[in-house]
Amino acid sequence: MATGKTVMCSLSQLRPLTCASTSASRLVPQPPDLIKWVTREGGFVHRAVKITQLDSSNGLGLVAKEEIPRGSDLIVLPHHLPLRFTSLQQDPSLLHHLARQVPEELWAMKLGLKLLQERAKVGSFWWPYISNLPETYTVPIFFSGEDIKNLHYAPILHQVNKRCRFLLDFEREVKRTLVSLTQDKHPFGGQEVDASSLGWAMSAVSSRAFRLYGEKDPNGIRIDIPMMLPLIDMCNHSFNPNARIVQEQDTSNSRMQVKVVAETAIKEDDPLLLCYGCLNNDLFLLDYGFVMHSNPYDCIELKYDGALLDAASTAAGVSSPNFSAPVPWQELILSQLNLAGETADLKVSLGGQETVEARLLAALRVLLSSNVETVQKYDLSTLQSLDAEAPLGVANEIAVFRTLIALCVIALGHFPTKIMDDESLLKQGASGSTELAIQYRIQKKSVIIDVMRNISRRLKLLSSKETATAEG
Numbered sequence: 001m002a003t004g005k006t007v008m009c010s011l012s013q014l015r016p017l018t019c020a021s022t023s024a025s026r027l028v029p030q031p032p033d034l035i036k037w038v039t040r041e042g043g044f045v046h047r048a049v050k051i052t053q054l055d056s057s058n059g060l061g062l063v064a065k066e067e068i069p070r071g072s073d074l075i076v077l078p079h080h081l082p083l084r085f086t087s088l089q090q091d092p093s094l095l096h097h098l099a100r101q102v103p104e105e106l107w108a109m110k111l112g113l114k115l116l117q118e119r120a121k122v123g124s125f126w127w128p129y130i131s132n133l134p135e136t137y138t139v140p141i142f143f144s145g146e147d148i149k150n151l152h153y154a155p156i157l158h159q160v161n162k163r164c165r166f167l168l169d170f171e172r173e174v175k176r177t178l179v180s181l182t183q184d185k186h187p188f189g190g191q192e193v194d195a196s197s198l199g200w201a202m203s204a205v206s207s208r209a210f211r212l213y214g215e216k217d218p219n220g221i222r223i224d225i226p227m228m229l230p231l232i233d234m235c236n237h238s239f240n241p242n243a244r245i246v247q248e249q250d251t252s253n254s255r256m257q258v259k260v261v262a263e264t265a266i267k268e269d270d271p272l273l274l275c276y277g278c279l280n281n282d283l284f285l286l287d288y289g290f291v292m293h294s295n296p297y298d299c300i301e302l303k304y305d306g307a308l309l310d311a312a313s314t315a316a317g318v319s320s321p322n323f324s325a326p327v328p329w330q331e332l333i334l335s336q337l338n339l340a341g342e343t344a345d346l347k348v349s350l351g352g353q354e355t356v357e358a359r360l361l362a363a364l365r366v367l368l369s370s371n372v373e374t375v376q377k378y379d380l381s382t383l384q385s386l387d388a389e390a391p392l393g394v395a396n397e398i399a400v401f402r403t404l405i406a407l408c409v410i411a412l413g414h415f416p417t418k419i420m421d422d423e424s425l426l427k428q429g430a431s432g433s434t435e436l437a438i439q440y441r442i443q444k445k446s447v448i449i450d451v452m453r454n455i456s457r458r459l460k461l462l463s464s465k466e467t468a469t470a471e472g
Contacts, residue, residue, distance in 0.1 A: 027119075031131035038231050044076035051234060054271060059134060062234050062272040068262050074243060074272060075232050075260040082212075082227040082258060083126050085114045094177065094187050101173055106166060108287075111209060111226050112201030113187075119201075120189040129230040137203035138289030141167065143433040150437035152415050153444050155301045156282050163286070164195075167202070171195040206287040208233035212247050212258065232260050237288070238273035239296070242266050245274065280352065281443050291439045298447050299351035300411060304339050304360065309403065312410055313368070316402035322367045329372045336380060339363055350411070351447040355454050356404060358384035364400045365392050394462055401459040408452045412445060419445050 035045050048068050054061040068074070085099065095117065099110040118124040140148060140160045148160055174193050183190035210229055213222040235243060242264045249256040266272070276284075280298045281291050292298070302308075306324035313321035326334060334340035337359045339348075348360040362383040369375055369392045375383075382388045390397035422442045430438055 025135050026132050027135050028131045032128040034128060034132050034231050034234075037128040038075070038077065038081065041081055042078045043081055043231075044073060045231065046072060046074045049074055049272065054236070060234060061236050062231075064266045064268055064270050064272065066268050068266040070262050070265045072262045073259055074262055077229060077232065077258045079254050079256045082229050083111075083115065083118065083129070084225060084227045085111045098174060098177060101170065103166070106163070106202065107226060108206035108209065109166075109170070109198065109202045111205045111228065112198065115204060115228070116193065116197060116201045117187050120191050122189070126230075129228075133204055133208075137200065137207060138433065138436060139203045139207070139287070140285060140433075140437075141199050141203070143437065147433040147437045150434060150441070152417070152437075152441045153300075154414075156286065156440075159282070159286055163202075167195040167199050170198060174198070203289070204228075207289060210245065210258075227258075229258055232258065235260065235272045235274040237276040237284075237290075237292075239275060239278075239292075241273045241275045242270065243272050243274055281440060285436070285440055289436075291436060291443055293439075293443065294446075295443065297352050298443055299349040299357075300444055300447055301347055301349050302360075302407070302411065304344075304346040304348045304363070308410070309364070309367075309407070312406040313399070313403040315409070316399075316406040318368065318399045318403055321403075326367055329375075330366055333366050333375070333380075334363060337362055337384075350404075350408065350451045355386055355451055358386075361386060361400070364403055365396060368399045368403070369393075369396050390462065394465060398459060398462050401455050401462065404455050405452055405459070408448050408455075412448050415441060415445055417441070419449075 034051065035049070039045055046068060048064050048066045049062055050065050051060055052063050053059070054063075062074075085095075095113050098113055102109045115130070118126045119130050121127075124130065136142065140151070140156070141163050143160075148157065151157060151160075171194050178186060178188070178193070205226065205228065208228055209226045210233070211224040211226050214225040232245070242262065243260050243266075244263045246259040246261050247256070248259065260272070260274070276288065278297045281295050282301075284290055284292055284295070306326075309323035310321045313323065322330060326340075331340055335344075338345050339359060349357045350360075362380060365383050366375055371392075374392055378388075378391050382391050419442055422438050422445075425438055426435065
């Protein structure tokens with residue numbers, strides 16, 4: 001989890017596509033009225049919906065001017081208004097050639113190419129929408145190198161570096177592909193496309209696009225189609241939303257509509273809120289540029305490592321740990337948990353809905369047990385359940401919980417600052433990406449502390465049971 005000697009890569013040192021701004025500035029100072037454009041193009045917007053400045057961090061959003069009953073249609077977009085990557089666009093072979101260079105995990109860049117093309121096109125149908133997009137985004141690829149380091153968490157540092165390096169490499173591929181084209185054949189109207197503009201487009205899509213369902217593949221599974229939904233994408237996120245998206249017909253149908261419907265009664269001045277998904281703060285920060293406080297789905301990522309777990313169990317006073325040298329029957333169960341073998345997935349997590357990832361919990365229970373007959377009485381699902389009350393005995397469970405608490409202490413120790421230090425920095429007036437970085441690492445440390453408290457409560461209950469049994 002430590003930053004170590006990772007070389008920080010940032011796009012903030014590159015020539016920006018737009019002026020550096022920390023406000024909610026749009027691409028143009030006075031863009032067209034988006035609500036009027038949507039309705040003029042055959043869409044529907046409830047009379048009580050308005051665009052407003054929410055605050056300096058959230059930027060623009062949608063609020064209710066008056067009370068809106070539950071079940072009301074708030075926004076309806078017809079088939080032609082969403083912006084999507086299709087085979088019908090200008091120079092399809094060229095853009096598709098570029099899109100094929102994009103790894104699937106960075107799907108937002110594929111649609112971002114279409115967005116850049118439409119941004120560069122004079123008289124683009126989507127210009128009223130595009131001109132309302134923010135000129136800057138608060139995602140970490142645009143942080144300064146120092147603020148990337150300030151995240152203090154190796155998994156997200158790896159992801160930021162990976163995205164930045166992709167954009168720098170992709171810039172070279174785009175320039176190589178476009179170098180000899182005349183303006184009339186240039187997919188971006190002859191304009192220079194660099195890593196900064198590519199990063200802007202990818203961030204615009206990752207923070208605003210929705211994945212709608214298209215036609216079925218040969219196996220009968222719906223194919224997700226990423227689309228940018230004008231006006232709808234101004235709804236902010238909540239885990240307790242008051243609205244939801246409804247798609248009528250698949251994306252290939254000319255009668256397709258995308259609606260936002262009031263999930264609850266919405267009071268006057270309430271913002272319209274959608275749930276972007278049950279995501280951890282890594283994804284919220286990487287893709288959306290914000291951090292959710294007290295996120296019930298946030299977790300910390302660890303590498304399953306025998307030496308680390310040996311150290312944790314030893315620090316916890318647990319005798320004879322076998323993590324570095326499991327016996328054959330234990331090794332077999334680790335393979336079944338996909339924690340051993342050539343194709344093993346060694347990423348495990350603490351926090352979130354599980355508190356302790358099921359595979360990690362089962363591994364600790366098995367490796368802290370010396371009785372193969374007892375272990376074989378239970379299936380993997382039981383061994384992976386935190387709700388299963390001490391399946392391998394109270395002593396085994398106590399050893400597991402003590403090891404987990406020690407693992408949390410080690411994980412917390414990888415952060416160079418304490419929460420009180422971070423809170424002090426925020427009070428001193430940290431702002432922009434520095435503030436986001438500090439908020440992010442506070443939440444990560446809070447996850448670890450919450451796991452420790454949860455496990456400590458369980459340990460206290462088990463210890464009291466063990467004492468009562470011994471006295472009985």
